[in-house]
Amino acid sequence: MKKILLIGSKNKLRSPTAEAVFCNKPGIDARSAGLNHDAEVPVSKEDIDWADIIFVMETVHKGKLRKRFKASLKQQRLICLDIPDNYEYMQPELIAIFKNRIPQFLY
Secondary structure, three states: OEEEEEEEOOOOOHHHHHHHHHOOOOOEEEEEEEOOOOOOOEOOHHHHHHOOEEEEOOHHHHHHHHHHOOOOOOOOEEEEOOOOOOOOOOOHHHHHHHHHHOHHHOO
């Protein structure tokens, strides 16, 4: 089972969409979280420790994650998807981007 963590800013639009897209895929366990303090589900050390692969939406998220969880980031792959924050939750174009960019890292 591949455990993937999908991280955005507030865990309201992009990262929960990605979780919804991949949560029912065979061999994938998906979670989402946000880096902002007001995130719906704030990312935790336990989330980082749990994950095999961590996907962030933007380069700035990568920096924040490394700064805040430096001691916990060990063997996880950390991948930036370069998806700007201008999509709505479950927007078809956003779903298509996730389906296009993420699978190459899973198998």
